Structures are given as C-alpha cells and as structure tokens.
Amino acid sequence: MKQNPISFQLKLNPExxxxxxxxxxxSQVIMRESVSFWKDGMRRLVxxxxxxxxxxxxxxxxxxxxxxxxxxxxxxxxxxKGANNLRPMQYSEExxxxxxxxxxxxxxxxxxxxxxxxxxxxVMMGSRISLLVGLIATGIILIIGSAYGSIAAFFxxxxxxxxxxxxxxxxxxxxxLLIVLLSFALKAPLGNLKTVxxxxxxxxxxxxxxxxxxxxxxxxxxxxxxxxxxxxxxLKESEYVTAARALGVGNAKIIKRHLLTNCIGTLIxxxxxxxxxxxxxxxxxxxxxxGVAVPLxxxxxxxxxxxxxxxxxxxxxxxxxxxxxxxxLSFNLLxxxxxxxxxxxxxx
Amino acid sequence: MAKYIAKRVGLAIxxxxxxxxxxxxxxxxxxxxxxxxxxxxxxxxxxxxxxKYGLDKPLFQRYLTYIGDALHGDFGDSLKQRGxxxxxxxxxxxxxxxxxxxxxxxxxxxxxxxxxxxxxxxRGKFLDSLISxxxxxxxxxxxxxxxxxxxxxFGVKLMLxxxxxxxxxxxxxxxxxxxxxxxxxxxxxLMRSSMLDVLGQDYMRxxxxxxxxxxxxxxxxxxxxxILPVITYVGPMLAYTVTGSFVVxxxxxIPGLGGEFITAINGRDYTLIMGTTIFLATLxxxxxxxxxxxxxxxxxRIKLK
Numbered sequence: 026m027k028q029n030p031i032s033f034q035l036k037l038n039p040e041x042x043x044x045x046x047x048x049x050x051x052s053q054v055i056m057r058e059s060v061s062f063w064k065d066g067m068r069r070l071v072x073x074x075x076x077x078x079x080x081x082x083x084x085x086x087x088x089x090x091x092x093x094x095x096x097x098x099x100x101x102x103x104x105x106k107g108a109n110n111l112r113p114m115q116y117s118e119e120x121x122x123x124x125x126x127x128x129x130x131x132x133x134x135x136x137x138x139x140x141x142x143x144x145x146x147x148v149m150m151g152s153r154i155s156l157l158v159g160l161i162a163t164g165i166i167l168i169i170g171s172a173y174g175s176i177a178a179f180f181x182x183x184x185x186x187x188x189x190x191x192x193x194x195x196x197x198x199x200x201x202l203l204i205v206l207l208s209f210a211l212k213a214p215l216g217n218l219k220t221v222x223x224x225x226x227x228x229x230x231x232x233x234x235x236x237x238x239x240x241x242x243x244x245x246x247x248x249x250x251x252x253x254x255x256x257x258x259x260l261k262e263s264e265y266v267t268a269a270r271a272l273g274v275g276n277a278k279i280i281k282r283h284l285l286t287n288c289i290g291t292l293i294x295x296x297x298x299x300x301x302x303x304x305x306x307x308x309x310x311x312x313x314x315x316g317v318a319v320p321l322x323x324x325x326x327x328x329x330x331x332x333x334x335x336x337x338x339x340x341x342x343x344x345x346x347x348x349x350x351x352x353x354l355s356f357n358l359l360x361x362x363x364x365x366x367x368x369x370x371x372x373x
Numbered sequence: 374m375a376k377y378i379a380k381r382v383g384l385a386i387x388x389x390x391x392x393x394x395x396x397x398x399x400x401x402x403x404x405x406x407x408x409x410x411x412x413x414x415x416x417x418x419x420x421x422x423x424x425k426y427g428l429d430k431p432l433f434q435r436y437l438t439y440i441g442d443a444l445h446g447d448f449g450d451s452l453k454q455r456g457x458x459x460x461x462x463x464x465x466x467x468x469x470x471x472x473x474x475x476x477x478x479x480x481x482x483x484x485x486x487x488x489x490x491x492x493x494x495x496r497g498k499f500l501d502s503l504i505s506x507x508x509x510x511x512x513x514x515x516x517x518x519x520x521x522x523x524x525x526x527f528g529v530k531l532m533l534x535x536x537x538x539x540x541x542x543x544x545x546x547x548x549x550x551x552x553x554x555x556x557x558x559x560x561x562x563l564m565r566s567s568m569l570d571v572l573g574q575d576y577m578r579x580x581x582x583x584x585x586x587x588x589x590x591x592x593x594x595x596x597x598x599x600i601l602p603v604i605t606y607v608g609p610m611l612a613y614t615v616t617g618s619f620v621v622x623x624x625x626x627i628p629g630l631g632g633e634f635i636t637a638i639n640g641r642d643y644t645l646i647m648g649t650t651i652f653l654a655t656l657x658x659x660x661x662x663x664x665x666x667x668x669x670x671x672x673x674r675i676k677l678k
Contacts, residue, residue: 190384194391197654201619202396202646205638209403305515312517313619313635328517332624335525342525346518354513361509 062367066290069366076362079355086352090153098131099143101150102320135344139334148344151322155349158234158323159304159356162241166303167296169242170249175280177250178257189254192247200244200306204315207243208236233315237307245303252295256288263287290367297360301353308349324349374669381665385658392654393443393647397436400646426452428643439647448651449644453637459648462633467615467652470622470629474615476549478607481556486603488557489564490596493572504561511558520551520624548625552618556610560603567599574598601672608664612656616649 060068070076094101135144177188215232260266261284269279285292311325324345331341423429426449427438442449448459492504527534527547535544571577572595580590622632630649637645 190388193384194388194395197388197392197657198395199634199650199653201635202638202650203399205635206399206403210399301513308515309517309620312515313623325515325517328521332521335521336529339525342521346521350510350514350518353515354510357509357513 066367070362073362073365075358076366079359079362082351082355083359086152086348086355087156090149090156094146094149094153097146097149099133099146101142101146101322103143104141135340136338138330138341144341144344147322147327148324148348151324151327151345152348152352154234154321154323155304155307155325155352158237158307159300159352162238162245162303162307163296163299165238165242166246166249166299167292170246171253171285171292173246174250174253175257175284178254179261179276179280179284181258185254192250195244195247198244200240201313203244204237204240204310207240208233208315211236211239234321237310241303241306245299245306249295249299252291253285253288256291257284260284260287293367294360294364297356297363301356301360304349304353304356324352378662378666381662385662388658389651389654390440393440393651394436396647396650397439398432400641400643401432401435403641426450426644443647443651448648451642451645453640453642453645459644462645463630463648463652466628466630466633469627470631471615473545473548473552473621473627473629474611474618476545477552477556477614478611480549480553481560481610482603482607484553485557485560486564486600489561490568490591490599492561492565493568493599494591496569501565505565508558508561508565511554512562514554516551516555516618517620517624519554520547520621523547523551524624544625548621548627551624552614552621556614559606563602563606564599567602568595571595571599597671601668604664604667604671608660608667609657612653612660616653616656 058064133143133145135148138144138147173188173192177185212232215235257280266279266283269283274282307323308325308328311323312329314326314329327345328342328349331338331345335342420429427435430438439449451457451459451462454462488504492501492508495501524547534546535541577590577594580594585594616630619631619635621627622629623635630652633645634649636642637649
C-alpha cells in the first residue's frame with residue numbers, strides 16, 4: 026500500500042501483534058511498592074544520622090527516667106542518716122561499716138544531696154517529671170492550638186480578625202505573671218479537690234504542676250495556632266475542599282478530615298519542636314521555685330537547689346544542667362530532622 | 374500610611390486595655406493581700422491602710438478608678454514601698470534593665486547576622502556546620518544553665534569577673550553573655566535560612582549576570598531581602614529584653630525591673646504589678662507597630678493596609 030508522505034498513519038507490521046515474550050512481561054512488573062507519604066518521610070528520616078542519634082538519646086533518657094527507677098535500690102525522697110553531701114561513689118560511715126561486715130551496698134553513683142538523698146535517683150525522677158511536663162503540655166498545646174488556628178482560618182473574616190486579636194492579647198500578657206497568679210489562685214480549689222475521693226492524684230502531682238498545665242493550656246498554644254492558621258488559610262482554597270463542600274460535607278468534618286490531616290507535616294514538626302520549649306519553660310519555672318511541689322524533683326529545681334553549694338559540690342549543678350541541655354538538644358535536632366523528612370518546603 | 378498607623382495604634386490601645394483588665398481581675402482573684410504578711414499589724418491598722426489605698430471599696434469601683442487614673446498617667450503609689458510612686462520605681466529600675474537588655478540586643482545582632490550570612494554563603498562547608506552546631510546548642514541550653522556555668526568558671530574558679538551588681542563594665546560581661554546566647558543563636562538560624570532562600574532567587578542570578586560587584590550583591594540585593602524575618606523577631610525580643618530577665622537578674626543580683634516584678638507579684642503589690650504589666654505590654658505593642666513600619670522602609674513591595 027502506498028503511503029502519503031505527510032500522513033500520521035502508523036506503520037504496523039504483523040509482528041507487532043504477537044503475544045509478549047517473558048522478558049518483555051518482566052519489564053512491566055512493578056518492582057517497588059508505591060511510596061506513601063509516611064514511607065517516603067520515614068525513609069528520609071532513617072537516612073538522617075543526626076535525627077537517628079537524637080532518637081536513640083531520647084529513648085535512652087526515657088529508659089533512664091521511667092524504667093530504671095523501678096529497679097533502683099534508693100527512693101527519691103528517702104533521707105539516709107549520716108549520708109549528707111557524699112561525693113560520687115562515696116559511702117557514709119554506716120554504709121562503710123555494713124560493707125566491712127560483708128554486706129553489699131549499692132553505690133551512690135552521683136553522691137547524695139545535703140538532705141542525704143541519693144542524687145542519681147533524684148536526677149532520674151527529675152528528668153521523668155521534665156519529660157512528662159514536656160509531653161503532656163505539648164499535647165494540650167497541640168489540641169487547643171490546632172483547633173483554634175484551623176477554626177479562625179476556615180471561617181475567615183470577622184471570626185478570624187477577632188480570634189487573632191485575642192491571640193495578640195494573650196501574646197502580650199507577661200507569662201510569668203499569669204503563672205504566679207494562677208498558681209496562687211488555684212491553690213485553694215485544688216487543695217479542696219484533693220480531699221475529694223477519686224482526686225487523690227492532685228496531691229501527688231502537686232498544685233503547682235497542675236497550674237503549669239493550666240497556664241500552658243491558656244497561654245502557649247498561640248504559636249501553634251498561628252502556624253496552623255497560616256497553613257489552613259492556604260489549604261482551604263484547594264479543590265478538594267470545594268469538592269467536599271459540594272458533596273455536602275459539614276464544616277467540622279472538613280476541618281477535621283481534610284484540612285488538619287493535610288497539614289499533618291507541619292503539625293508533627295511544630296509539636297516536636299514544642300516539646301523542648303515546654304521542657305525549657307518548666308525547668309525555668311522550677312528554677313525560680315514556681316514549678317513542682319517540694320519532695321518531687323525536676324531538673325530545674327535540682328539545678329536551682331545546687332546553686333548555693335556550687336563552690337563545693339559543682340557536680341550537683343552540672344549533672345541536671347547537662348541532662349536538661351541534652352534532652353532539649355536532642356528534641357530540637359529530632360524536630361529539625363522530622364521537618365526535613367516530612368515537610369521539606371518548611372525548611373526555608 | 375497615616376490611616377494604617379492610626380488603625381494600628383487603635384488596636385494597640387485595645388490590646389493594652391485588655392491586658393490591664395485581665396491582670397486587674399486575675400490579680401484580685403488571688404487570695405492574700407499586700408498587708409497580710411507584715412509583722413505585728415493590728416486589724417485596725419490593716420483596715421486603715423486598706424481604706425487609705427481604697428482597697429475596701431468594691432472591686433468594680435476600684436477597677437474604674439484605676440483605669441481612670443491610669444488614663445491620666447497616674448499609676449498610684451506602691452503599696453509595699455511606702456512613699457514611692459509606681460512611676461518612680463519604674464523610672465529607677467527600668468534604665469538598669471534597659472542598659473543590660475540593650476547591650477544584649479546589640480551583641481545578638483552584631484554576632485547573629487554576620488555569622489548567619491557566613492553560614493549561608495559557605496553552605497555545606499566546615500564553617501557552616503560549625504556555626505549550625507553552635508546555633509543549635511545555643512537554642513538548647515536554658516539561660517539559667519548558662520548563667521550558672523559562667524558564674525562558676527569566670528566568677529568562682531578563675532576570679533576574672535565580678536559576680537554581683539553592676540558598678541563597672543566588667544559587671545556587664547556575664548549577664549550580657551548569658552542573655553545574648555539564645556537570641557544570637559536564634560538570629561543566626563533565622564538569618565541562615567532566609568539568606569539561603571534569597572540566594573536561590575532569580576534576581577540574584579540576574580544581578581550577577583549584569584556584573585554587579587559582589588559587595589553590592591550581598592548588601593543591596595541579598596541582605597536587604599533576607600533581613601525581614603530577623604526584624605520580625607527582634608522587635609518583640611527587644612521589648613522583652615529591655616524590661617529585664619527574671620532569672621539573670623536573680624542570679625547576678627542586678628537591681629532591675631524583672632526582679633522588681635517578681636517581688637511585686639509575691640508581695641501582692643497591686644499597683645506595682647499593674648504598672649509594670651502595663652509598661653511591658655505597651656512596649657511590646659509599640660515594638661510590633663514599629664516593626665511593621667520598618668518593614669515598609671526595608672521592603673517597599675509590602676503594602677500596609
């Protein structure tokens with residue numbers, strides 16, 4: 026058949042219609058599973074050495090502060106007679122006598138404080154408190170901040186204006202003032218609450234610590250709210266939101282299902298970076314004597330107590346100071362790693 | 374422009390009023406009063422004192438009186454430090470904190486901006502990694518840890534620097550170092566990331582292609598665009614720093630406004646609490662407005678509305 030030289034007709038041969046060979050079939054097989062958002066992010070995260078080291082450090086600190094104290098022979102509030110201000114690995118006279126008698130005595134790895142309490146266990150309990158405060162406070166901030174920010178951005182207009190002005194006002198109130206005032210104001214109601222059956226935990230946790238949580242719930246969510254708002258402002262113009270609305274999906278469900286799930290990258294990163302700053306704030310407050318209640322240690326209050334004896338017992342100060350810096354540093358580095366892995370566009 | 378400034382100032386006044394109101398009612402909700410802790414004071418004397426300062430009146434009436442007086446610039450007398458007005462105390466303590474804070478901001482800017490730029494220009498090199506490590510550590514170490522470490526090494530072990538008070542330039546070294554650690558690190562990080570962003574822009578390539586000298590590319594094209602996030606951060610930071618840091622003033626026994634504020638809260642010195650809170654809120658709000666206006670001058674593309 027003669028062909029028109031400028032035609033787009035295909036030149037087909039009978040061979041083109043033969044069944045594919047095994048080799049050809051092989052090349053069509055999908056070798057790799059499709060990469061989902063999570064897998065892609067995790068792959069990048071695992072490659073990041075700094076982030077992996079920080080995860081390892083965080084897990085170590087968690088074991089050290091949550092599991093080890095259960096097996097430790099001393100307790101954080103047990104005051105041993107004659108064992109005041111021992112150097113690391115030093116024994117009191119009484120303990121030395123017991124060792125001489127053939128008994129085994131667990132060494133005071135970090136020595137003891139001026140009340141004769143084993144310092145190692147106090148540091149462990151202190152980091153437990155600091156971690157718990159960091160995690161719980163961040164949980165509170167995450168819930169309030171993301172709900173507030175997404176509602177403000179989603180409804181826009183007057184709602185947005187008023188809600189964001191409230192954020193500005195909260196941003197301006199000195200936080201230390203609110204913390205002190207609230208801890209005084211909440212003392213009486215919480216004190217009453219702790220005698221009510223079922224609320225005994227209030228006494229153990231301490232009124233101050235609860236007021237810290239209340240303050241976090243009242244004050245520190247504003248950064249998170251701003252972050253989420255800026256994301257949602259962008260996302261709410263997307264086609265899928267219009268599509269969802271056309272299908273008759275309610276506002277609450279659009280926010281929950283479509284908008285917040287789509288800024289999950291930002292949420293993960295902001296949350297991880299919020300943890301160290303919550304720990305930071307707690308240690309700062311405990312340092313000023315407005316944090317945890319007395320027998321409970323926190324890394325900040327340990328450091329604060331150690332300042333007076335700094336000349337003679339500097340290690341009492343260095344150990345909690347080092348640990349708190351280590352915890353904050355590793356959470357920060359992990360947050361940076363997560364950001365690079367899950368939200369690369371946030372980097373710049 | 375004038376309309377914009379007027380609108381911002383209006384909003385600022387509303388913000389200050391809201392902060393004052395929240396503080397006033399919260400402060401009065403707290404049990405205890407300014408005259409409870411004093412030794413050997415009879416109930417009659419307490420009542421007389423309360424009557425003198427108007428504390429026996431209903432809460433809402435006191436609120437109206439206070440706001441009315443404050444609008445006339447009268448912040449009342451301190452309840453604890455007899456014979457001194459709140460204004461006197463702020464006038465006396467603020468310059469101390471402002472000097473330390475001002476120096477801190479200067480140090481943070483003078484170190485943070487160049488180091489951040491260098492890190493961005495030498496991206497991926499050793500110097501960049503070094504600066505990034507230092508910046509991350511600076512953000513991770515709480516100020517009280519830095520204070521105590523400085524105090525231990527320079528004050529106690531080496532005896533190089535005095536530890537208490539503010540009488541010579543040597544006294545400023547440690548507090549300023551401790552205070553400027555975090556902002557310096559933060560500015561370095563901000564500067565590095567925004568500089569990297571700007572260096573990747575098309576106009577940078579255009580400028581290079583047109584043969585603009587390296588010096589001008591860096592200062593006129595890159596720095597001017599990259600400095601915007603730093604300005605946003607420095608505004609409110611300046612307000613917080615000049616009003617004094619509680620921790621640093623406590624550790625180095627500096628007679629500043631931060632320490633005064635804590636004492637006022639603990640002693641329920643109502644008028645002094647209100648005075649310092651309003652002072653701080655006003656400074657922050659002013660700084661935010663100033664930042665927005667400075668923005669306009671640095672980046673003419675920004676439209677103020």
